[in-house]
Amino acid sequence: MIVAKRKPLEELKNQLKDYKKVLNVGCGTCVAVCLAGGEKEVAVLNAELDMARKMDNNPIEIDAVTLERQCDREYLAELDAIAKNYEAILSMACGVGVQFLAERFPEIPVFPAVDTSGLAVNQDVGWYEERCRSCESCVLGQTGGICPVTMCAKGLYNGPCGGTNQGSCEIHMDQPCAWYMIYERLEKQGRLDCIHEFIPAQDWKNQVPRTLVQPGYKKVEETEAS
Amino acid sequence: MKSDSNLEKVLTGGHFAFTGELGPPRGTDAKEVIEKAAHLKGMVDAVNITDNQTAVVRMSSWAASLLLIQEGLEPNFQMVCRDRNRLAMQSDILGAYAHGVRNMLCLSGDHQQFGDHPTAQGVFDIDSMQLISMVKTMRDEGKFLSGTEIEGPPKLFIGAAANPFAQPYEWRVHRLAKKINAGVDFIQTQCIYNMERFREWIKQANDMGLTEKVYILAGVTPMKSLGMARYMKAKVPGMDVPDEIIKRLQGVDKKEVAQEGIKIACEQIEEFKEMKGVAGVHLMAIEWEHKVPEIAEKAGVLPRPTI
Numbered sequence: 001m002i003v004a005k006r007k008p009l010e011e012l013k014n015q016l017k018d019y020k021k022v023l024n025v026g027c028g029t030c031v032a033v034c035l036a037g038g039e040k041e042v043a044v045l046n047a048e049l050d051m052a053r054k055m056d057n058n059p060i061e062i063d064a065v066t067l068e069r070q071c072d073r074e075y076l077a078e079l080d081a082i083a084k085n086y087e088a089i090l091s092m093a094c095g096v097g098v099q100f101l102a103e104r105f106p107e108i109p110v111f112p113a114v115d116t117s118g119l120a121v122n123q124d125v126g127w128y129e130e131r132c133r134s135c136e137s138c139v140l141g142q143t144g145g146i147c148p149v150t151m152c153a154k155g156l157y158n159g160p161c162g163g164t165n166q167g168s169c170e171i172h173m174d175q176p177c178a179w180y181m182i183y184e185r186l187e188k189q190g191r192l193d194c195i196h197e198f199i200p201a202q203d204w205k206n207q208v209p210r211t212l213v214q215p216g217y218k219k220v221e222e223t224e225a226s
Numbered sequence: 227m228k229s230d231s232n233l234e235k236v237l238t239g240g241h242f243a244f245t246g247e248l249g250p251p252r253g254t255d256a257k258e259v260i261e262k263a264a265h266l267k268g269m270v271d272a273v274n275i276t277d278n279q280t281a282v283v284r285m286s287s288w289a290a291s292l293l294l295i296q297e298g299l300e301p302n303f304q305m306v307c308r309d310r311n312r313l314a315m316q317s318d319i320l321g322a323y324a325h326g327v328r329n330m331l332c333l334s335g336d337h338q339q340f341g342d343h344p345t346a347q348g349v350f351d352i353d354s355m356q357l358i359s360m361v362k363t364m365r366d367e368g369k370f371l372s373g374t375e376i377e378g379p380p381k382l383f384i385g386a387a388a389n390p391f392a393q394p395y396e397w398r399v400h401r402l403a404k405k406i407n408a409g410v411d412f413i414q415t416q417c418i419y420n421m422e423r424f425r426e427w428i429k430q431a432n433d434m435g436l437t438e439k440v441y442i443l444a445g446v447t448p449m450k451s452l453g454m455a456r457y458m459k460a461k462v463p464g465m466d467v468p469d470e471i472i473k474r475l476q477g478v479d480k481k482e483v484a485q486e487g488i489k490i491a492c493e494q495i496e497e498f499k500e501m502k503g504v505a506g507v508h509l510m511a512i513e514w515e516h517k518v519p520e521i522a523e524k525a526g527v528l529p530r531p532t533i
């Protein structure tokens with residue numbers, strides 16, 4: 001899932017300082033699971049903002065709504081009737097959701113309430129670890145299911161580097177060396193030949209805004225044009 | 227000959243190579259480079275010019291390399307993958323070669339987190355293995371990484387680093403083999419203190435026939451003080467400093483520690499001269515350039531061959 005962390009109250013207060021009537025929009029999918037921007041977090045943040053603005057003698061009227069998903073038009077449509085009642089919208093969705101919301105209501109300022117940090121696994125309640133940087137050329141099949149782009153601090157395709165330190169990465173003793181793990185796993189599987197082979201320079205695909213259309217589907221405009 | 231490098235001539239001529247190292251200044255003073263270089267002149271076959279070492283901003287390695295050429299020394303131009311993408315790498319290679327650079331060392335580079343700009347974006351567009359392969363393609367096929375032709379390909383002698391002390395040990399020689407397949411001509415190893423481990427590594431490399439395909443220069447850094455030895459042991463990732471080294475430095479009078487460090491280094495060099503598969507020594511006398519003539523003398527590697 002996509003994980004995110006709520007921004008500090010000070011930063012949020014500063015973003016909203018000129019607005020008196022604001023809608024805070026939560027998202028019920030990834031950010032709800034990672035405890036950053038679901039219904040509960042919307043309520044907590046609104047209470048905090050309400051209190052802080054009162055203390056600043058600059059009261060704010062802040063309403064709450066949590067959509068099933070902010071990255072989906074179908075759910076954003078629920079706001080069509082009410083959005084215009086607000087001077088600004090705060091979104092607790094990931095960066096994707098914030099942008100889709102802003103796109104839907106281009107005349108209203110939209111602010112992010114969270115910092116989106118990546119594609120992560122759920123290690124335990126409240127504990128998430130990044131696993132994928134969506135490079136669009138997955139090499140997990142060669143690297144024992146461990147991502148060198150994300151898990152190696154230098155994103156090396158032919159690691160490890162000289163800094164690998166008794167199983168730890170040179171950046172920190174608590175950070176396992178991705179290439180050490182890759183070696184260990186492939187050795188257990190008897191597949192070390194996978195990393196004897198040189199992986200050539202990548203053709204990076206994540207250097208332009210990407211659009212993905214699954215086979216058999218078309219973009220809406222194209223469908224309409226035809 | 228693959229290049230016009232003095233280092234290559236020394237090695238192919240069967241001489242025991244001896245290379246040095248110089249870190250560019252954190253400013254614009256060319257004199258600093260020239261003064262350090264003066265200590266190394268005539269003492270070594272080539273001088274590694276570090277590239278923003280430990281991720282700290284310094285005068286660029288190609289610029290300091292040019293200063294060395296002007297002083298009549300041969301630089302070994304280091305390039306890390308951390309600070310440049312493939313466009314910048316290739317253009318720097320062309321420019322450096324045009325100015326007379328003939329050796330290049332391909333490295334990953336320490337993570338930016340260790341340096342003076344810890345929140346910088348690390349580039350790592352390609353890794354050190356891919357860099358070796360790119361430089362080889364530029365030299366031997368006269369082509370950029372993109373496949374387009376180069377007018378006047380850079381005829382560089384290609385080097386890389388190896389760390390015999392990192393775990394898993396079994397993987398180390400295979401990684402060396404991978405670098406050889408990628409196109410490396412010479413290797414300079416991590417500073418060696420654990421001789422036993424190094425002997426094992428070189429034996430494995432000999433057994434696999436790797437030392438016939440690549441020149442291996444053993445990395446030596448004399449300990450200047452007990453503090454340095456302790457720091458290297460505890461704090462430098464990938465460094466293997468056995469307790470015997472620490473004990474030996476502790477065993478001498480405080481004023482004699484630096485001399486003892488030099489003595490250990492010279493004993494190592496004597497052993498490397500006789501060791502099958504070792505083609506030379508790379509002396510990294512960090513901020514100790516003025517001691518290089520003394521070490522070279524004591525290690526019996528003078529005079530350097532002129533070819």
Ligand code: SF4
Pocket residue numbers: 131132133134135136137138139140147148149150
């Ligand atoms: S290689 Fe890593 S970053 Fe790329 S798609 Fe696979 S998991 Fe994601």
Ligand code: SF4
Pocket residue numbers: 151152153154155156159160161162163164165168169170171176177178179180
């Ligand atoms: S120590 Fe391992 S994980 Fe860390 S940068 Fe080097 S190869 Fe990558």
